[in-house]
Amino acid sequence: MTGRPDEDSAIPRPYDGETAWAQQLLGQLRPAGRDPRRLVAWLARTTRARVCLLDAHGHLLAGERLPLDAAVVADIAGGRLSAAALEDGEGHARLVGIRHQGPAPAPGAVLAAARPAAFDRHTAEILNHTAGALELVLRERELTEAAGRLRRATADLRLAILQLLMVEDTVSARRVAAGLWPGLLEDDTARVYVVESAAAERDRLADACLDVTEGGALVVRCPAMDGHVIVLGPSAEVEERLRSLVVGRPGTFLGGSPRQRLALTATAYGQAVSALAVARFRPDRAAIYAERTRPAQLMHPDALRAWSAQVLRPLDTLAHHVRAELLATTRLGLEFTAVSTAKVLGVSRNTVRARMDRLAALLDADLSALTVRAVAQMALNTEAAHGPCDPGGTAPRRPAAAQLADLLRTSALRSWAERLLGRLDTDGRDLRGTLRAWLAADAHAERAAEALGVHAQTVREHVRAAEPVLERRLTAGGTDLYEVVLAHLVTGELTLPALGPANRDQPDRPVHR
Structure with a gap:
């Protein structure tokens, strides 16, 4: 085995003092530097060793692949060993286990370093402390990924509720919503709003809508229009909060429906989209669908x-x-x-x-x-x-x-x-x-x-x-x-169509192909 040449002579070596390496390691944990690859690269330079980070299945996460004993790696990843030191006549290797922190036991990662010279107390200490730092970084990454999966699952659930309301299945929509948002769909009526922004801003807009409504509305990224966020709210306060949100965000528009029964969510959505077209020409960039006289009312x-x-x-x-x-x-x-x-x-x-x-x-x-x-x-x-x-x-x-x-x-x-x-x-x-x-x-x-x-x-x-x-x-x-x-x-400027009881007995009724 051969050691990695010094790539950054400006970095103090552990032999220059007792605490220089610890200060450098803490620097790697700043928010901008919490990257396993950077930590592994820093460890390789500091200890003048070849270093790799393996996951529980032996896949390379960072560093370079080393010729390690697969059985030893498996024992450390599985928790049967906490660490191991190996020597093959050409060099020395040390392996340290990084425990998985979770509610259930699971295999962990393995940090391995190899170099021609033996690992003295200083380098062994640096290796062990780096393993602890990597445990924190990997745990943070795992929590971030889990939070992302939870956000995506929650967003999918909100979309599923909206889609159930769109097809008038209010009973199922209420059942799905009851677990996460109890009381949200208790009322038989609600208003639907569509908030529009540039497509690139849509995710931030959806998060802002969630924040201002504080759980009092169903907020969904529109699956049809990239720049739209659909908000279904039973309370009049939802409209006030969305209007205040639009005022503070240039290039954002709000269209809303009048109060409708939950079974008419699809109708309310169409009304909100129509109002949105009007909002684009309003100084306050907001409009509610006008209840003008409809033909059916006459x-x-x-x-x-x-x-x-x-x-x-x-x-x-x-x-x-x-x-x-x-x-x-x-x-x-x-x-x-x-x-x-x-x-x-x-x-x-x-x-x-x-x-x-x-x-x-x-x-x-x-x-x-x-x-x-x-x-x-x-x-x-x-x-x-x-x-x-x-x-x-x-x-x-x-x-x-x-x-x-x-x-x-x-x-x-x-x-x-x-x-x-x-x-x-x-x-x-x-x-x-x-x-x-x-x-x-x-x-x-x-x-x-x-x-x-x-x-x-x-x-x-x-x-x-x-x-x-x-x-x-x-x-x-x-x-x-x-x-x-x-x-x-x-x-009488258009001919009556053949639909329903009208015209069905007329001899000139058109035939539909």
Whole structure:
């Protein structure tokens, strides 16, 4: 064996004094220097030896591989020996065990040093004390890794709770949350917030949200959007704390939903995302979803529920959990893209599409048609908000199912639709005509442009220009777009789709392929 040459003559040797090496060893334990590789390299220079650090299985952690007796290494790692000194005629080696500090007995690490000269008292003392320092460093690393695993597991658990709420499984969500966050989901209602920052800042933002809410909210890194943190909080205090957090963090925005039932978490999430778009233009960078008049509010409530029940009746033969899964997935899929829906629910895109295709087949609905999607969302949201409308028919006065045309015929709804679309009439570019053609083409700019005899870019520009006039997002899809579609159905500017009891007896009812 040959010793390592002196690599740093500026470092005092143990023979220069009794305490110089101890001061150097303490210096290796400063926060910036707590690295087993640095400690091993320092030991090699100080003792002029070849040094290695092995884990419990004999794998090299730091230093250089030495020709050691495997049986001796195993005995020291297993605790049967605390230390050993070896000599083979060419050099000397010393091995010291580093105990595993944990709740259960486990093999430890082994620190080994080899050099031509024998180990005197000084070098043996340095070796033993370095082993003690390495025990502290390895224990700190182990605790850090365990804390990281715990953080990741806790984050995964919070995401799982959110995903259960997204598919309306509030019972399971409460059971999962009860162990770590007792009382968090005791209330039947909550608000959902989405906090946005740069993607690189998202982890720090999530930690800040956890700190300010102090366990009073469910904080989840959004699986669909890299810059989003989702916060579900039952208390109004959560909003105050998130607003104060946004004020102190430039480039951060907050969107929130009104209070919703836990079963409507998916709806609340969509509302929070919509509010976030508004927050980007607010001085305080925060906005709560405005509860403006919705088309469904202007329809006869009993007739709307009866119509919704009639539309969804083909699903009543399914098992309850399957039915709920299809409805929840489709509601999200109508609001967001299949990719985003899959990430939020923790399933694949193919699973989302398969569930939506199955629901569409059961309802005999062509969900590729924009008008069908708008009407289907109205039926799904009606049941989500009010529950099934006596699907078993046990009520003594069960309302007769209305047709869609009847639902859209109220004078209040007509006035709402005409006021909304009338905003576009003041623009000289015929935004209303372009928007109507774009909707009739299922939001395809090229097909609308062909029908109008203009360039597709003109269609896109007109649709974007209509968004601030109508105060609704159109190109992003979702509820805002569907409301504008319903307005066109009310005014007769779009043809009523074939869904539910409406139009099913008409001879010209389209066939879905």
